[in-house]
Amino acid sequence: MMAPLPFPDLPAGIARVSLEVDRVDYAAPETSGRQGGVQAGWPLWVARFELDEVDAETADLWRAFVTRLRGRQRLFLGHDTARPYPLAARRGFAGLARAGGGAFDGAALSWAQNIDADGNAAIALTGLPANLPLARGDYIGWRWTAAGSPGGSDDRRALARVVVPAVASGAGAITVTCEPPIDTRVVPAGAVAHLDKPAALFRQVPDKSDIGVIARGSTLSGATMIATQDLRP
Incomplete structure (x- = not known):
């Protein structure tokens, strides 16, 4: 297995980031009217990274990073870029x-x-x-x-x-x-x-991600990447 890719240190940074726990729970209602929930599988992190219009250097770094992920094939180390330290x-x-x-x-x-x-x-x-x-x-x-x-x-x-x-x-x-x-x-x-920089291992979700578009002057806009945690022993 290849080493996971580090998250790129983008000069222009990430405009928006979302890192939230995704749970797979089942409803467990009772005949008494009480509602309950049962955990099915372990909770996993889901990450969303968004870039606004960024310069050519940032665009090249971001596109190279996403390309190296090869869709879902490669893991990367993702963290909350808005809170890398306490x-x-x-x-x-x-x-x-x-x-x-x-x-x-x-x-x-x-x-x-x-x-x-x-x-x-x-x-x-x-x-x-x-x-x-x-x-x-x-x-x-x-x-x-x-x-x-x-x-x-x-x-x-x-x-x-x-x-x-x-x-x-x-x-x-x-x-x-x-x-x-x-x-x-x-x-x-x-x-x-x-x-x-506490991180988790992630895999990209290609069908929910968008590499963004390159405008005149080599600026990139509208880039969004969605990724889910890969938790393994």
């Missing part, structure tokens, strides 16, 4: 130190997940900067390499978004509620939890 460190982690000492590069030292009776996922992280807040809409990513893959080419990712915020302790430990819960049958205990 809100409290929106420009990155340069200059931040772990509570226990040493530069903080975005990776937690350890993580754990606890699922309560209502199915809520509490994610505990250690090794963060002291008193670092994680806000609603911040992301946590997990990265690991599939067992037996050559040279680390078989990259694996998982992604969750903070829905109940918290602030790290003076020792750099924090517990936040996230959606969707992490499937620990897929994400190994040795995966690295991180806050720097």
Whole structure:
């Protein structure tokens, strides 16, 4: 398997991005009139990236990236380009130190997940900067390499978004509620939890995507790409 493509660093940037959880649930009504829902399969992220009119350099980068995806054949690493880092460190982690000492590069030292009776996922992280807040809409990513893959080419990712915020302790430990819960049958205990450009593996949905049109002057407009998460152990 070829390594997933990184998301392009476009000079003109992405005009709009949508990253939301897509659930496949079944209705479970009762004769009493109560309505219920039953999860069928694991929730997956669906991404939408849109470009407005952009310059020739951005157009060439974007078209080359989409072409290299070969429709649905190749994976890429997609992230929320509007929130690549936590809100409290929106420009990155340069200059931040772990509570226990040493530069903080975005990776937690350890993580754990606890699922309560209502199915809520509490994610505990250690090794963060002291008193670092994680806000609603911040992301946590997990990265690991599939067992037996050559040279680390078989990259694996998982992604969750903070829905109940918290602030790290003076020792750099924090517990936040996230959606969707992490499937620990897929994400190994040795995966690295991180806050720097948390991403998921995606495949393009070609029939819902539009490469855009090139106008006079080599500007591109109207480009939209839809992609769905590819979650694999």
